[in-house]
Amino acid sequence: MTITSSTATTTGRTLRWRVVDIVVASVVAVACAVIFIAWIALSTGPGEALKPLLPGLQGVLNGPWLIAGPLAGLIVRKPGAALYAEFVAAALELLVFPYYGAVVLLSGLVQGLGAEIVFAILLYRSFGPVAALLAGAGAGIGECLVDLPLYYAGSTPAFAVVYAVSTVVSGAVVGLVCSPLVRAIAATGVLDRFASGRAARRAV
Template sequence: MHATSKTFGTTSSTATRGRNYRWRVVDIVVASVIGVASGVIFWAWGLAWSPLSSLLAFAPGLGGLLAGGWLFAGVLGGLIIRKPGAALYTEVIAAVVSMLIGTQWGFATLIWGVLQGLGAEIVLALFFYANFRLGVALLAGAGAGLAVALLDTAISYAALDLGFKTVYFVTAILSGTVLAGLLSWLAVRGLARTGALSRFASGREAMRPARAPQAVR
């Protein structure tokens, strides 16, 4: 048993050391496409934000549930590209695109995009860009949710009471976990099955047949 555990540890560290973190042209192109497409969705989500917020106004702070609609680009890009900076890059591109189309938040959209992207990026970095399973995807979404919760409660809702901020904080992280983390992970698996991600490790991994469990000798 000790030998087996040691083997798994050695294999994992060797794979991490051998991973190529240099961006290819296809990485840049696909990350940019994800960012632009997400930016259009961000813009549309911004249009829907006011009426949706009104529906959630019965309980102060529940507006945080809508935050995830602006957080998925970074997580999705990070899960597909699997390179340092991918989550930040795609989230920033999405923020820039939505800002250029026109949002009510103007230049602040870019600031939020940078910090939201960093929230997801830091989580992926903590796992050395080597683990992209569901749990890590959920944590990356939660990290982006934490970033937007900190920004919104410190700036946008700074004058509101602690009760509002607490509810908003929790719901924003929950929204990031589900809308950005879970849905992005499912989207990657769905895209991989179509063969669209065959140039990426994320696509090849999803298409790889499951190995039968081996007996421990």
């Protein structure tokens, strides 16, 4: 997790992980794991209802499983935060309620990587609503890369397109929701040691 001092910028911004970064990213992962587990039960009924309407549309319900990466990335703002939080949240889900089995570890890894790639492309400098939306969409793309070949192998091209589009849109929406969520968390003062907390105070 440690990035060398060469990543520090002339403005004093550093991408080196601190203990508090690990702690907060872990707390985000735990909170999101609770969401994941709850969503397994809550999404079953709506998912079954959506299937007859348009095959593949159930992907619109995937968003809550994509929240950990964008949320941690927006808060911690360090390389690896999105990947770490999404993977740890998936691991905790598997440990507590192994409904989907060990494949959730692969899902968490790829979803987190999807969000992480977006923050990396933005050089870990942009964390506004657009970045949040794109990070969520990136996590959605990651989910599609796992779900379609593992859960929906042999599905029709139409199903794959609908599922992929609805999943990515769902991820984008959840990513966008993370932006005001970070501001709300920052308003409590718990993010005072983070750039995200300071940026939220300046925006008020």
